[in-house]
Amino acid sequence: MDRLVDPQVAMRLANTPLAARQAMLGHMSGRHQSPHRGSSVEFAEYRKYVPGDDTRRVDWRVYGRSDRFYIKEFEADTNLRLCLVMDTSGSMAFGSGSITKWDYAKRLAATLAHLAIGQGDAAGLYAGGPKLHCAIPPSRRPTHYMALNTALQEMEPVAETGLTDHLHQLAEEIPQRALVVLISDLLDDPNKIIDCWQHLRFRKHDLAVFQISDPEERSLDLNQPMRFIDLEGDDAIVAEPELIQERYRAAVARHSAALQAGVAQCQIDFHEVSTDEDYEQVLVRFLTQRLGIQG
């Protein structure tokens, strides 16, 4: 086991499967519902026999009662393809405590990948931006996890965010219905972010979003004048936090409210996460909520 995933946490989370909220399209048999009919034990529906159907699938009991040929269909189970989309913008490097947003995001991503691959689903990793591009397609091979893990370890947040462009690109590139998990601080224009979400939803992807934030970043709880240097560029702002604290918090609240409006509009699985929260609890909440609304 590597540093990104705590084995104890992984062991405890293994009891709670990662479920999709909607039918998935997969090539392999799995535990997730498929839009197609398959060979599981779960009854789906009856339909009339048409020439060419396998006669072995005719329900003879119904024929005995109704003198008509009906085919009995069962639900198909398929595997889930988890697409982890990491925000590698410079702002993710911020951390007021012992852990940065990026570190926190990596832990979430690694643990989710570990869970998915561990339950036989495929997991992939996407990250993009002007200076970094990573696209590891989902795979269910156990060794694939090591590749994801290595990629996560090597990635560092740099430069300006190119998240929204990257999300639009991914919405088009991911060919089948997948569980897209976006891990980001979402410090961008809310309208652009919501556009991305709509695009992904339009492409039938199950979208889950972890908005990672730092407590200090939310509250601006600083008591001396500061020269704030932009993590995504060379810009600097001199300000007295005490004087602008209220307006800053109001700006944060407005941004959050705008995102929440997008969440309701796009019906996405949205989780606000603070870096001072235990990531295991965050994942437990995420997994159990998904189980509760599974289709």
Add this chain to the structure above:
Amino acid sequence: MAFLQPALLYALPAVLIPLIIHLLHRRRFQEKSWGAMRFLREALEEKRGRRKVRHWIVLAMRMLAVAMLIVAMSRPLIGGWLAGWAGSGDRSITIVMDRSTSMERKLPGGLTKREIALHTLTETLSQVNPSEVWLLDQPLHKYSNLATQFSPTDAKADLPAMLMKAFQNWTRTQQTNGEIWIASDLQATSWRAEDAAAWADVEAAYSKLDSGPTLRVLSIQGGKPNRSIRCEMDQRQLIVTIQQETAATQTIPVTLKQGDQTTNKDVTLSGKTTTLTLDMPSEGVVIGEISLPEDGNARDNTTHFVFANETRPTVAIVCENPNVEALLSLAVSPTSAVDITREATWQDEALIIWQGRTPDTNEMDAYLAEGGQLLVIPDEQAATKTSEPGLPIMHWSQDEGPLRDTRSGESLPLHNLRTFRHTTVTGDTLASLATAPWLSKENGTYFLATLPLTSWSTLGEGPILLPLVQRLLTEGQKRFSQVHVREAGQAPWQAGIWPNANGWDITVRPVAEDDPKEARVSSLGNLPFQEFAMEAKPQGNDALNEWWRPILFLGLLFLLAEGLLTRMPSPKRSITSAA
């Protein structure tokens, strides 16, 4: 604006301290990498204009507070007694103090003008801390103690002369940076307001100074209602004159002290001037004083007199014409109280009336120098000019001389006199016909152009001849008197009776001191006087019109405003709470 401590203004650059602190504070900002810059920008852009303005206002308040503190410590003067004072430690001050009798007049506060001036000057000097102080009076002093130096006097002041003396001292001591402070009640006679020639000299002297001193006039005018009294001794009569400022009729008690006897007498004053004639004992020495009740000026309420045993006067009438001699004898001694001789000794005579050319001897010169009077009348053989209808006297000196007006102000009837024949006389003209002098004075000798004969003039009728001769006799007799009257000034400075080996000296208050007319500083030449009119109360620091208190208060207001602006909640806070 002037400052009492201008050196402290060098600290004015300290107003930059808040700005420097601000800049240093900015430099000392801790750097912090930050991700959520969009929220910072949003927070800063909101109301940025107003906030920025408020920020600069706060900074301005701090700088102004420091500036006000420094200005207050520099003790600014706005207007007031020392307006325009550019004083520093190397500035000298010459104090010209008018301590004439009129300066002893009390103001409603109870203090005299001199006391108020001294108080103000003392307080001011203690504040401005000059390099040296000169007190100008008689003589010139360096600063010791104002109060004792400038004691009250019964003398008059001569401000033009004092200023000239101040300018001489300025040049002699090579002063280059200083001021001359003049404390006065602006009495016109003290300032010789109508003597344009004197002020022209002062102006010329001032213009010659290398760096002219600032001339400040501390004027103290007005005062409590006042009366004054003075007296003249005329043979054995005391002529008392009481002056008051109004023409109201009122009765006041007058105290007459003769030797050890004191008597009170009610006197009714009518008009501005009231004259009393008091008969004194015909013989013996009478020393006394006469006083008014207390009023605005205590120093002009008493006048002194001495009547001594006078010797019988002798008059020599050296005349060829017996008719002329008879007329002159009658005019000289209508009551036979005068010894008349026909020979002049040039020693014992009070008056010598000489017809024709005078001997021009040393004895005569000595006689005139000692105060003897000599009236020269024309020789009948001298060349004359005649005028049948008789020439009238066109002009004569009514203020002084033997043809002056009477004590009650009436003119001698010279306009009735006619001159049919006259000679030519030289010297200073005291009376003149239309084309020639009638009476003149030269080298102490009076020259009359006509004779008291009917063929010469109507002078022999008496109304002119009698007072003319009697006044000359009185004047000539003074040198034999045991009592000498002179104005106070020099030493002693006080009015009073001063016995000496030959009799008594009486020092009296100058007549000019009783003239209440005040001068206007602006009309005194073209000197750059800066006048400050004092109020009727002691003024020390108040007269300086210091403004450090209001300015310090203003500084505190700036600090208060700074505090309020710093603590004032931002508009956004209310919006947030409303949301």
